[in-house]
Amino acid sequence: MKKALLVIDMQKGSFTDETPRFDSAGVVRRINALAQKFRAVDLPVIFIQHDGSKWNAFVPNTTEWELLDELDVNPTDLIMEKTANDAFYNSKLEVKLRELEIDNLVITGCATDFCVEATIQSALVKNYNITVVNNGHTTGDRPHLKAEQVIEQYNWMWQNMIPTEGKIEVKGFEEVLLSI
Numbered sequence: 297m298k299k300a301l302l303v304i305d306m307q308k309g310s311f312t313d314e315t316p317r318f319d320s321a322g323v324v325r326r327i328n329a330l331a332q333k334f335r336a337v338d339l340p341v342i343f344i345q346h347d348g349s350k351w352n353a354f355v356p357n358t359t360e361w362e363l364l365d366e367l368d369v370n371p372t373d374l375i376m377e378k379t380a381n382d383a384f385y386n387s388k389l390e391v392k393l394r395e396l397e398i399d400n401l402v403i404t405g406c407a408t409d410f411c412v413e414a415t416i417q418s419a420l421v422k423n424y425n426i427t428v429v430n431n432g433h434t435t436g437d438r439p440h441l442k443a444e445q446v447i448e449q450y451n452w453m454w455q456n457m458i459p460t461e462g463k464i465e466v467k468g469f470e471e472v473l474l475s476i
Contacts (some may be wrong), residue, residue, distance in 0.1 A: 297425060300340040300398040301330055304383060304405025304412055304433075306367055307345060309353065309360025315381040317406060317434040321366075326469045327404050328368045328434050333476045340396055341373040344383045346411065354434035374447035374470070392421065399462075402472060404432035408443075408450050416454060416464070423461040427475075428454050430466050 308452065311317055330342045343363060348354035355378045356377070363369060378387045393401075401424050405412050413434045419426055430451045437443050455466040467475075 297400045298339070298396070298398050299400040300341070300342055300393065300396065301334045301402045302342050302343045302344060302383070303331070303367070303413070304326055304415055305346050306343070306364050306406055307354060308362050308364060309358075309361065310406050311364060312431055315436050317432070317436050317439060319434060323404070323406075323432060323434045324364060325364045326429065328366075330402065330404065330429070330432065330469070330473060330476070331368060331370070331373070333473055334402075335370060335372065337476060339476070340398065341370065342389075342392070343367075343369060343373055343375045343404070344389070344411075344415075345375060345377050345379045346435040347379050350379065354374070378411075381411045382418045382423065383411065383415040384418040389396065393424075398424075400427070402427045402429065402476075404429050406434050408433045408447050409438070410435075414449060418458070419463060420460055420462065425462045426454075426459075426464040426474060428464070428466045429469055429472050431469050432472075 346354045356469050383389050435443050435446050451466050
């Protein structure tokens with residue numbers, strides 16, 4: 297089974313003073329370590345960037361669209377765009393994964409309850425094996441829940457989902473790092 301690391305929407309426009317994210321520095325640090333390990337064993341690292349130009353947000357080549365400066369992006373990494381919460385929707389992601397013969401996705405990124413969740417749901421019905429890094433995704437506070445509670449709830453939901461032909465697991469960073 298060949299793995300790929302997906303890093304979803306870790307863009308400057310999602311990490312502002314107006315939109316603080318839970319444990320941003322820790323999540324970035326863990327993503328960087330995972331990416332380094334994936335590269336060391338010649339497995340793909342795929343950064344997904346949201347292109348929301350239809351709504352005049354995350355317009356390509358603007359500051360808010362750019363990946364965070366703190367992310368270690370290697371020239372060999374793949375950068376793919378998406379236009380909806382689901383990274384597979386009307387994008388080239390699935391074609392690229394099939395071309396690379398990837399059947400196992402390690403998923404990280406922002407925001408837990410939007411783009412990360414939508415991508416996981418989509419990957420499930422496409423029969424990928426999924427590993428969610430339980431401390432490798434983030435979100436902001438919501439009207440009725442703190443960000444940490446949202447993350448905890450989604451980690452619980454994903455752990456308890458009934459998968460299709462693939463499987464879904466939620467694991468801590470250290471466990472995922474050791475399994476690569």
